[in-house]
Amino acid sequence: MPEPSLRPPEAPMPWALLAACCLAMFAASCSGTTRAPFLIEMARDLSSTLPLVANLMALTSIAWGAASLIAGAGSDRWGRRPFLIGGPVLLALCLVGMSSGTSYVAVAVWAMLAGACAGAFTGTIMAEASTRVQPGQRGRALGWIMAGQSLALLLGVPLAAWIGEALGWRGVTRTVAAIAMLAALALLATTLRPAGSAPHARGAGVSYRKAMSGPVLRLLAMGVAERVCYGLMAVYFASFLQTSYALTLGTLALPLALFALGNIAGTIVGGQMADRLPNRLLIFAAAMAGAALLALPLFGWTPSLAVSVGLGFAYVLVNALARPSLMASLASVPEEVRGTVLGLNVTSASFGWLGAAALGGWMLARQGFWGFGPLACGIGLLGAALAILRRK
Known part of the structure; x- marks a missing residue:
């Protein structure tokens, strides 16, 4: 036996x-x-x-x-x-x-x-x-x-x-x-207590060219797409609620607290999924696609404040599910370039934030908040496609 x-x-x-x-x-x-x-x-x-x-x-x-x-x-x-x-x-x-x-x-x-x-x-x-x-x-x-x-x-x-x-x-x-x-x-x-990495792993041969080898560039591009989708909400959600429902600063506290809770819940649950499900890139793709679909009714359908806040909570939660899988994938590079790669991730995330502010401002001037739905949907589906095209 x-x-x-x-x-x-x-x-x-x-x-x-x-x-x-x-x-x-x-x-x-x-x-x-x-x-x-x-x-x-x-x-x-x-x-x-x-x-x-x-x-x-x-x-x-x-x-x-x-x-x-x-x-x-x-x-x-x-x-x-x-x-x-x-x-x-x-x-x-x-x-x-x-x-x-x-x-x-x-x-x-x-x-x-x-x-x-x-x-x-x-x-x-x-x-x-x-x-x-x-x-x-x-x-x-x-x-x-x-x-x-x-x-x-x-x-x-x-x-x-x-x-x-x-x-x-x-x-x-x-x-x-x-x-x-x-x-x-x-x-x-x-x-x-020192980490378990070998001392000789640091120092020799560390370069941006070596760090960007393999799928890292694609992962960084996926991170930019995710940050743009999140940044559109983080930067403009309060203004969207104020414009749509004439809210005062005081009444924004609860919706913004729910927004933050959704992000916390998404990152924690996303971390569990990243470690327990077999394919992290598929988790990222599914989360980005789900957030992309939620973006359409979020910005294009405003029947009541409760519905908009609920959609906002769902959007940021589903979007946050993607981040731990992406970060864990980036952290799987060799130890001698891990700091470089994760530093590049923070740099690319800052570009995502700037892109969200710039694209959101441009769309607000051209189409108003209604245009945010197709914009976030398109960028989210692009991020999902980058994850699916080469899953290896």
């Missing part, structure tokens, strides 16, 4: 490290998103205009993507701990400098530097977590880390508004700096 095949038990997940990475991602995201409630106050304080202050997000995004491109390769060459710990510390210092700025130019410079510091470690923590878990655990691990971005929307922005009533935008910025320092200490404590 043949002996039954035994599946080796999974190693325990490094929950302390994942919590530290999630906190670091929360701090990085809060460094930009928590400015949203204070744009008018900042414009008045800095003797500037609202559009100029709003453009600080674009400056931050550009610096974030550029720094991630450099830091990813640097972490493969010199090790990840300098970026994991130094990035949040420098982010905290830049936020303190930003909170002390007395002119728009000074605040803009500090905001760009803060974005660069955030970009120095957001891709690196993904690479570090991928190294410290088994390949079959990467979807779940990265899903938990990415939930830190959604927590910045669910908890960070409302708490910033509450704290800002007493301390203003400068006090909120210093509070985020304190969170970044706490994240640095947590990462310092949870990375004392």
Whole structure:
């Protein structure tokens, strides 16, 4: 009688490290998103205009993507701990400098530097977590880390508004700096034990050409499509509800909280699917196709606020199912280029955000919000097609 095949038990997940990475991602995201409630106050304080202050997000995004491109390769060459710990510390210092700025130019410079510091470690923590878990655990691990971005929307922005009533935008910025320092200490404590990669794997022969070999370029293009589809909602959903239903800022709180909850649920469930189902690219394709179909009624059918909020929740949840599978696929590259590849992923994601803002603004001017449905549907189906065309 043949002996039954035994599946080796999974190693325990490094929950302390994942919590530290999630906190670091929360701090990085809060460094930009928590400015949203204070744009008018900042414009008045800095003797500037609202559009100029709003453009600080674009400056931050550009610096974030550029720094991630450099830091990813640097972490493969010199090790990840300098970026994991130094990035949040420098982010905290830049936020303190930003909170002390007395002119728009000074605040803009500090905001760009803060974005660069955030970009120095957001891709690196993904690479570090991928190294410290088994390949079959990467979807779940990265899903938990990415939930830190959604927590910045669910908890960070409302708490910033509450704290800002007493301390203003400068006090909120210093509070985020304190969170970044706490994240640095947590990462310092949870990375004392070296990762299991061989020391000689880093340094020799690391290049962008080597990192972009195989399917990586296609995966990055899929990531841009996913970020554009998500960014259209993240940037314009509040304005869509205000325009369609004449909502006030106060009544937007619950719909935006449900939006963030949908994103958190999607990343967590998507992480489970990425580790338990056999083909991650098919998961990505199915999620992107599902979100594409939901985009059509979301922006083109507005019978009631409850229906629009429900469709928005479903859209962002289904869209978020795709992200952990994509990240786990990107993390499956060889260890010596993993930091470079995941750094490139953050850079490409910043292009996705900029594309969402630009394409959304263009469509809003030409067709109004009605045009967002076909736009998001087309980009979502393009992302799904990229995943299906070559599944190997």
